[in-house]
Each structure stands twice: as C-alpha cells, then as structure tokens.
Amino acid sequence: MEDFNEKIGWKRRILIVDDEEINREILGNILQDRYDVFYATDGKKAMEMLGDKNSDFSLILLDLLMPVMDGFEVLDLLQGDEVLKHVPVIVMTSEKTAEVKSIKHGAYDFITKPYDMPEVILARCERIIELNEGKSIIRAAEKDELTGLYTREFFFEYIRRFEHIASEQAMDAVVLNIDHFHMINEMYGREVGDRVLCSTAQTLTEMFGGETFIASRTDADSFYLYMNHRENYEGVFDGLQDELSHLTHLPRIRFRIGICQDAEKTLPAENRFDHAKLACDQIRGDYTRQISYYNKEDNDRELYGERLINDMENAIRNGDFIVYYxxxxxxxxxxxxxxxxxxxxxxxxxxxxxxxxxxxxxxxxxxxxxxxxxxxxxxxxxxxxxxxxxxxxxxxxxxxxxxxxxxxxxxxxxxxxxxxxxxxxxxxxxxxxxxxxxxxxxxxxxxxxxxxxxxxxxxxxxxxxxxxxxxxxxxxxxxxxxxxxxxxxxxxxxxxxxxxxxxxxxxxxxxxxxxxxxxxxxxxxxxxxxxxxxxxxxxxxxxxxxxxxxxxxxxxxxxxxxxxxxxx
Amino acid sequence: MLTLDGLKAYGADTKSGMERCMNNEAFYLRLVEKSLSDTSYDKLKEAVAANDLDAAFEAAHALKGVLGNLALTPLYEPVSKITELLRAKEQADYNAYVDEILAKFGELKNLCN
Structure with missing residues (x-):
C-alpha cells in the first residue's frame, strides 16, 4: 500500500491543535516529512477545519489547555460526531491526571510535554493511524488474488487519495465488461474463464500503465478503470481485443465499455463509476455499439421515469390521476x-x-x-x-x-x-x-x-x-x-x-x-x-x-x- | 548573537532541545529567539501582582510547555514549580518565583544581544 501512496505522492493528513506557536512548529517539523501537516490555534478553529467534509484527517494531535475552546471540549464534540469520532486523537499533556481524563473523553493516546524524542512521536503517530485504519477499511485485501488488480475498497480509496493531491487532473471513470463471460466459463471451463480475466487485467495494465491508471475487477467480469481523460474512446481499446485473442486462443471476445467522463468530477468516484456502469449496461445486447458514454440527461430521464413508475400506484390511490373529457x-x-x-x-x-x-x-x-x-x-x-x-x-x-x-x-x-x-x-x-x-x-x-x-x-x-x-x-x-x-x-x-x-x-x-x-x-x-x-x-x-x-x-x-x- | 554554546553555558539542555528540532540548529535557535517575545511572562507577572491565581496558572502553564520543549532548563525549572503551586492554589511567595523567572528570562535575553 505504501508503494501506491508513494507513487502518487499522497500523504496522510495530521492536524496539530495547540495555542503555542513554538510547540506547533516543533511538532510540525518532526512530522512534515511523512505527513501533510495542518495547524489550528484553538479548539474552535480545529472544529472548523474538521467540519470541512473534504478535510480527511488521519490523526489529530490535541493540546488540552487552550483559550477559546479547550481540548476536552474538542474531544467531546468529536465523540458526538458520527464521522469525526473515527478520527483518532493523541492528546499532548504534561499531567498524569489529564491523561486518564482525556482517555475517558475518547483520546487514543497521549504525548507528554516536553515532547519525547522525534522518533518516539513519529512511531506513536504511525501506530495509532495504523491501528485505526486497521479497524476500518484496511482490513480488506488490497488486491484481487486472481488478477492482481486492486479490490473494490482499495480501488476507491486510492482514487480518493489521488484526487486529494491531483484534483485538477482530468480523469475518466471507465467500466469494461466482458460480454457473455458466463458463456466462456460454461463452454470452455472456469480455468479458461480465469485466464481471460487475467489476460484482460494484464493487457490493460500494459496498455495504460504508463499513465495515471488505477484498475479494479469487480462483479466477476467487470473491470473498473480510472484513467486519463479522453474526449473520444474510439479505438482506445482495440489493442485489447487482439491481444486477448492472442493470449487465450479464443475466438473473438467482445467487450462493452461504459464511460463517465471527467465533467462529472464533482461527484464521488463511486457515483461516477455507477454512471459508467449504467452507460455500459445500456448497450447490453446492442451489437452495433461497443462504447457508451454516460449522459446526464439520459440518466435524469431514466430516474424521472423510475420515479413515475414508483409513484403510479399510490397516485391512483390518492386520487392524483384525474380524468378529463x-x-x-x-x-x-x-x-x-x-x-x-x-x-x-x-x-x-x-x-x-x-x-x-x-x-x-x-x-x-x-x-x-x-x-x-x-x-x-x-x-x-x-x-x-x-x-x-x-x-x-x-x-x-x-x-x-x-x-x-x-x-x-x-x-x-x-x-x-x-x-x-x-x-x-x-x-x-x-x-x-x-x-x-x-x-x-x-x-x-x-x-x-x-x-x-x-x-x-x-x-x-x-x-x-x-x-x-x-x-x-x-x-x-x-x-x-x-x-x-x-x-x-x-x-x-x-x-x-x-x-x-x-x-x-x-x-x-x-x-x-x-x-x-x-x-x-x-x-x-x-x-x-x-x-x-x-x-x-x-x-x-x-x-x-x-x-x-x-x-x-x-x-x-x-x-x-x-x-x-x-x-x- | 544567540549561539548553541551560549545556550549551553546558560544552562540549557541543548542536546534535548536540538533533538526535538531534528538537530536543525538554525531552526532551534530561531524558536528560542521567538520565545523571547512570549507575552506570557508579562501576563504571569501581572496576574501574580493582582493575586489572580487562575490567570497566573494559565500563563505559567503555557510557558512551561514551550520552555520544556526548547529545553531552556534554567527557566523551565522555576516555571514548572510555580505552575504546580498555582495548579494546587497553594499559599506561596509567588512574587519570589516571578522575580527568579524574570531574572533568568533577562539572562536569556542578554544572550541574544
């Protein structure tokens, strides 16, 4: 996992909350090589920064005695927040009694003042982050055993990280589905089916590995590709078809490709891939089209239709339908x-x-x-x-x-x-x-x-x-x-x-x-x-x-x- | 001009202070100099004079944290003592502590000239 973070230059974010500038600077100096460090001068400012839904801190280092809003108050507010209570807090204090109290208020650990040696602080921060992440997303396997591509959880986590540091880079969400994959499995056996999947993963990685490219396999025969934006995908995947026939010796394997382009970037990656999948599903069974672009109007119309279908029976019951003559x-x-x-x-x-x-x-x-x-x-x-x-x-x-x-x-x-x-x-x-x-x-x-x-x-x-x-x-x-x-x-x-x-x-x-x-x-x-x-x-x-x-x-x-x- | 040697001679635990600053001498010295403009010294003095022990504690506590991290031992020690006394709100000759602290603070300031 660290490979990936290093590759894209992503760092976890740490928020240091202390009213003393010198303390903030010393800590920041220790942590800045490994983390993206942010500072708040009191609890209130810290809560403001944490309230930004894009803040995404991996750890908070919190001083206890501060003007405006002290550390205990911050701890209590964090505990009361469904999202923020999962951000680990290390309290910085010099008093033993405060340590116990802060743990009771939800702190994970503490750093004493004067600060321990930098290695100790770093190790402590790392350990707490690891422990905390281990509790949530990182429990899942990082890679799909069969194809070596990322699993769904990691795929989206890495996209999220990438977009933190390179939000301006134009990227598309692409869903590639093997047509009638179950038929391949049935006709030639599972082993051949697996080989098709592996060859697809391998070929895609070779084709796009030179650019920003994050790939995952989900739902057996779907490939989710996060790749550089292209205006037109005509011909982009042609090489895949040829290479696959070559690798698997199977007659023509067909793909369907759904694309949600960069313009939808305001949405979370998961939604963009849902859209790409929708586009991909729309051309199922249509042998004249291999590529389908997600289009908001189409989607809105579909949603509108869905809503009307859902509301119809109630509307009859409620007398919303009126007969005119x-x-x-x-x-x-x-x-x-x-x-x-x-x-x-x-x-x-x-x-x-x-x-x-x-x-x-x-x-x-x-x-x-x-x-x-x-x-x-x-x-x-x-x-x-x-x-x-x-x-x-x-x-x-x-x-x-x-x-x-x-x-x-x-x-x-x-x-x-x-x-x-x-x-x-x-x-x-x-x-x-x-x-x-x-x-x-x-x-x-x-x-x-x-x-x-x-x-x-x-x-x-x-x-x-x-x-x-x-x-x-x-x-x-x-x-x-x-x-x-x-x-x-x-x-x-x-x-x-x-x-x-x-x-x-x-x-x-x-x-x-x-x-x-x-x-x-x-x-x-x-x-x-x-x-x-x-x-x-x-x-x-x-x-x-x-x-x-x-x-x-x-x-x-x-x-x-x-x-x-x-x-x- | 403030130097490591000067600080060492003053009684600072420069080894610890430097380590905390990732052995970056310029960074360490800059922070020490920055600490000279800390307003908490004045706040402590005024609060003690006014017999406002809560305010005095806040000022002392703030100083203690920074001084400890910078390992300015001659100042850190009396500040630690007064902080603990103030926290417990004990009857003590706080003025004497303040005098001592200000004297040591004056010495530190002189190192910079």
Missing part, C-alpha cells in the same frame, strides 16, 4: 352538436405538478403498468356517464383507451361488461378506442377480441388511423365502428398537399366502409371548414374545447340536452 362534435348538420367525449388521463403529482401524459403513457405502455391506469379510467368514465345520465337525463358516450396489453387480458370482456352493468349503461355508451398499431402486434388476438366485444354490443373506435403500416389491410379484417384520423394529418393538412389529399382519401375510405370518421386535433376554423366540406363527420380538438374536468364538461351536456329538448 374532451368533447367530440357532430358537424354534419349546420350547427355542430355534442356527440360524445373522449376520456383523457391527467396526473397532478403532489411534488412534480401536472405531468404531461406524453411523459408517462409511453412509459407505462412499455412496462405494462398502463393496464392499471386503463382500468382506472374505465371505472371513472363509466361512473361519469352514469352521473351525467342521472343529472341531465341524456347519455353521452365516452371513449376510453384500450391498450395493446389489455387485448391479452382474458378477463377484458367480463371486466368491461361488469362496469357497464354496474353503472346501468348500455355497452355502446362506453366506447373503446384501440390504437391501430395494436393490429401489427397481434392481429389475430385483436380480431378475436374485437369480435367478442362487438358481439356484446361494444363499439370499437380505431385510433390513430393512418399512422401505422397496416391501415388498409386491417380494415378488411377487423370490423370497427368508428375511424379516428391520426391528428398528424389534420395538423399538416394546410401545410402540405399530400396530407390534405390523404385526409380526403381516408374520409372516402370511412364512407366506403360505412363508418363515421372522427378528426382529432382540430384547432382552428380553417381546419374545421375544410374537414366539414370534405365530409368529415365528427370533430375533436381545441377548436371546440380542450379536455376539461367532468364538472366543466357539464355545460356541454346541458347544451346538448337543451338542443334535444328543442327538437322534440
């Missing part, structure tokens, strides 16, 4: 009137505020959690349809989303039928939106489910029509009740001719199949007029209303009720 207006007659609504989920997170569905729906779709959210919306929407019925005497059908994963749920039909029954609705009032891309996923399952649902009286809306690949073929195989035009077409309708043509075409298709067409995302009068002229049946979008809470939606129901009453 966006009206769909029938525009076939001269005066547009309310036809139905679409239920849209909103998340009012107690800490993060309103979260856009765009940030959590794709996330929950990717891990199946969307199923829980869907069921929540179904229940809310079914209950709301009933409430409006009770309050206004008319039924406003509400469309809810049925995600791809729901299609696989064998209980889907019963679940929906149960909801309808519970709320005294007809199945047609709870309309089901299925996204077009579900067809590409599982066409047979989808056709079967849709057929069963329709047999029970449910109406199926095909959402995002035109956005996927399967649109036209699908229409011939799946019986649907409503087509919803993907909002991209409406948005681009007046920007490019093609979109306009496609909208026209899709309206024709809907007409051909005899199903109404709903245009989503209609924002202005121009779009509205164009769509109406082309024969679009139903419109949803900000032109009429944004999605609103159920209470606010009541005004649309009321208006529709008046309209119907007027007709009668």
């Amino acid at each position: 966006q009206p769909k207006f029938d525009i076939r007659s001269d005066t547009p009137h309310l036809r139905s609504a679409e239920a849209l989920i909103r998340w009012n997170h107690p800490q993060l505020g309103m979260i856009s569905p765009g940030s959590f729906i794709p996330l929950f779709e990717s891990n199946g959690l969307i199923q829980k959210l869907d069921r929540f919306v179904w229940e809310e929407a079914a209950g709301q349809i009933r409430k409006w019925k009770e309050e206004y005497g008319i039924a406003v059908p509400v469309s809810v989303n049925v995600s791809r994963i729901d299609i696989y749920d064998p209980e889907l039909e019963n679940r929906l039928a149960g909801l309808v029954e519970k709320n005294g609705l007809t199945p047609g009032e709870l309309m089901l939106e299925i996204t077009e891309s579900a067809y590409a996923d599982n066409a047979r399952g989808l056709i079967e489910t849709v057929n069963h649902l329709r047999e029970r009286g449910f109406k199926i809306e095909m959402d995002d029509f035109g956005s996927g690949y399967s649109s036209l073929n699908m229409l011939t195989t799946i019986p649907i009740d409503v087509l919803k035009l993907d909002m991209k077409f409406v948005r681009n309708m007046h920007k490019d001719e093609k979109s306009l043509k496609l909208v026209e075409l899709i309206i024709d298709i809907a007409g051909f199949f005899g199903v109404p067409l709903v245009a989503e995302g209609v924002e202005d009068e121009e779009q509205f007029k164009t769509l109406k002229e082309m024969g679009c049946d139903v419109i949803q979008g900000y032109y009429f209303s944004k999605p609103v809470p159920a209470e606010e939606f009541g005004k649309f129901v009321e208006e529709e009720k008046r309209r119907r009453d007027a007709i009668c």
Whole structure:
C-alpha cells in the first residue's frame, strides 16, 4: 500500500491543535516529512477545519489547555460526531491526571510535554493511524488474488487519495465488461474463464500503465478503470481485443465499455463509476455499439421515469390521476352538436405538478403498468356517464383507451361488461378506442377480441388511423365502428398537399366502409371548414374545447340536452 | 548573537532541545529567539501582582510547555514549580518565583544581544 501512496505522492493528513506557536512548529517539523501537516490555534478553529467534509484527517494531535475552546471540549464534540469520532486523537499533556481524563473523553493516546524524542512521536503517530485504519477499511485485501488488480475498497480509496493531491487532473471513470463471460466459463471451463480475466487485467495494465491508471475487477467480469481523460474512446481499446485473442486462443471476445467522463468530477468516484456502469449496461445486447458514454440527461430521464413508475400506484390511490373529457362534435348538420367525449388521463403529482401524459403513457405502455391506469379510467368514465345520465337525463358516450396489453387480458370482456352493468349503461355508451398499431402486434388476438366485444354490443373506435403500416389491410379484417384520423394529418393538412389529399382519401375510405370518421386535433376554423366540406363527420380538438374536468364538461351536456329538448 | 554554546553555558539542555528540532540548529535557535517575545511572562507577572491565581496558572502553564520543549532548563525549572503551586492554589511567595523567572528570562535575553 505504501508503494501506491508513494507513487502518487499522497500523504496522510495530521492536524496539530495547540495555542503555542513554538510547540506547533516543533511538532510540525518532526512530522512534515511523512505527513501533510495542518495547524489550528484553538479548539474552535480545529472544529472548523474538521467540519470541512473534504478535510480527511488521519490523526489529530490535541493540546488540552487552550483559550477559546479547550481540548476536552474538542474531544467531546468529536465523540458526538458520527464521522469525526473515527478520527483518532493523541492528546499532548504534561499531567498524569489529564491523561486518564482525556482517555475517558475518547483520546487514543497521549504525548507528554516536553515532547519525547522525534522518533518516539513519529512511531506513536504511525501506530495509532495504523491501528485505526486497521479497524476500518484496511482490513480488506488490497488486491484481487486472481488478477492482481486492486479490490473494490482499495480501488476507491486510492482514487480518493489521488484526487486529494491531483484534483485538477482530468480523469475518466471507465467500466469494461466482458460480454457473455458466463458463456466462456460454461463452454470452455472456469480455468479458461480465469485466464481471460487475467489476460484482460494484464493487457490493460500494459496498455495504460504508463499513465495515471488505477484498475479494479469487480462483479466477476467487470473491470473498473480510472484513467486519463479522453474526449473520444474510439479505438482506445482495440489493442485489447487482439491481444486477448492472442493470449487465450479464443475466438473473438467482445467487450462493452461504459464511460463517465471527467465533467462529472464533482461527484464521488463511486457515483461516477455507477454512471459508467449504467452507460455500459445500456448497450447490453446492442451489437452495433461497443462504447457508451454516460449522459446526464439520459440518466435524469431514466430516474424521472423510475420515479413515475414508483409513484403510479399510490397516485391512483390518492386520487392524483384525474380524468378529463374532451368533447367530440357532430358537424354534419349546420350547427355542430355534442356527440360524445373522449376520456383523457391527467396526473397532478403532489411534488412534480401536472405531468404531461406524453411523459408517462409511453412509459407505462412499455412496462405494462398502463393496464392499471386503463382500468382506472374505465371505472371513472363509466361512473361519469352514469352521473351525467342521472343529472341531465341524456347519455353521452365516452371513449376510453384500450391498450395493446389489455387485448391479452382474458378477463377484458367480463371486466368491461361488469362496469357497464354496474353503472346501468348500455355497452355502446362506453366506447373503446384501440390504437391501430395494436393490429401489427397481434392481429389475430385483436380480431378475436374485437369480435367478442362487438358481439356484446361494444363499439370499437380505431385510433390513430393512418399512422401505422397496416391501415388498409386491417380494415378488411377487423370490423370497427368508428375511424379516428391520426391528428398528424389534420395538423399538416394546410401545410402540405399530400396530407390534405390523404385526409380526403381516408374520409372516402370511412364512407366506403360505412363508418363515421372522427378528426382529432382540430384547432382552428380553417381546419374545421375544410374537414366539414370534405365530409368529415365528427370533430375533436381545441377548436371546440380542450379536455376539461367532468364538472366543466357539464355545460356541454346541458347544451346538448337543451338542443334535444328543442327538437322534440 | 544567540549561539548553541551560549545556550549551553546558560544552562540549557541543548542536546534535548536540538533533538526535538531534528538537530536543525538554525531552526532551534530561531524558536528560542521567538520565545523571547512570549507575552506570557508579562501576563504571569501581572496576574501574580493582582493575586489572580487562575490567570497566573494559565500563563505559567503555557510557558512551561514551550520552555520544556526548547529545553531552556534554567527557566523551565522555576516555571514548572510555580505552575504546580498555582495548579494546587497553594499559599506561596509567588512574587519570589516571578522575580527568579524574570531574572533568568533577562539572562536569556542578554544572550541574544
């Protein structure tokens, strides 16, 4: 271990606390060759220096009688501090009684005044530091028996030391992982696996030994490398691959490399390596990439996603999810009137505020959690349809989303039928939106489910029509009740001719199949007029209303009720 | 000018003092000279005159530590004695000790001229 400390020129730090300058100088003069010596003139100043979390003293030499704050007070404060109580203290005193008292207050040892000979003082300091460190980190083995690289504990300890003396040197955290190492072990035996590890360690040391390089092996087949900063790692590890094939006679051994660059230096080394590992894990299974750089935005996004996933179930329980309703207006007659609504989920997170569905729906779709959210919306929407019925005497059908994963749920039909029954609705009032891309996923399952649902009286809306690949073929195989035009077409309708043509075409298709067409995302009068002229049946979008809470939606129901009453 | 020989003649245990200073003569002599401007001598004198035994103890104790380390025996000895008496708050002729200490301090100062 001393080799390493000498190599990097690292010295342990000692803090001398004495109000007499001459005493401080004599001690400092004795210790300065071996230690990095710091001075404090009284207990209060000493505590200030020790309070700096980067102070990292290995030993305190403490005078007892001092103005402002004496040594006993310092001892007591140190004992009361979770971190500082582990810093050993040698008390300097000339009185026997004080020695006993100071030991009781937590001192490790004492140095008498007048001072003993320098060798005695040095030996005592060394012994106390060794004893103390032996109690904590240094109990672990310094080197990995197999590869000769540092063990994890020592690896991080040495980085910490190095950064004390060379904090300005740009260094990167690199995690190198052998792809499918367990396969090597299984196919060729453990001995060969071990040889791969040793050869990797040896080759890395040869390649980078000339620069500042600290290396460790952890988790069997991961190598942690603390090395000089490089802007670009392209080609840096190429030599390793060749050398390894040469040493082990194995066919191509592949590595994945994750790098956290110097810019993250404000973080402790452990975190930087966690980041490098994260980057390394991200390209697992991606054979097109061997090197991956940690990127804070990616990480933040991942953390944010993790948080949303964690918070989701509680949010349902706490009522943080709110269902909003966006009206769909029938525009076939001269005066547009309310036809139905679409239920849209909103998340009012107690800490993060309103979260856009765009940030959590794709996330929950990717891990199946969307199923829980869907069921929540179904229940809310079914209950709301009933409430409006009770309050206004008319039924406003509400469309809810049925995600791809729901299609696989064998209980889907019963679940929906149960909801309808519970709320005294007809199945047609709870309309089901299925996204077009579900067809590409599982066409047979989808056709079967849709057929069963329709047999029970449910109406199926095909959402995002035109956005996927399967649109036209699908229409011939799946019986649907409503087509919803993907909002991209409406948005681009007046920007490019093609979109306009496609909208026209899709309206024709809907007409051909005899199903109404709903245009989503209609924002202005121009779009509205164009769509109406082309024969679009139903419109949803900000032109009429944004999605609103159920209470606010009541005004649309009321208006529709008046309209119907007027007709009668 | 202050020299090792001068200190030795004065009665200092220069061997111990030098050892503590890692046998660095210039360093040792510089510290001895620095000790001459120690304000604790005045504090001791004033405290004893005012019969403030606590303050006197503090000053004496501070002096004792430094003098012991520098091995300035002729001063260290009376300072040690008065420190122990003051610590125990014994009745004693403290003025006599102070006089002795100041006399020895004066001798040490003369070595530097």
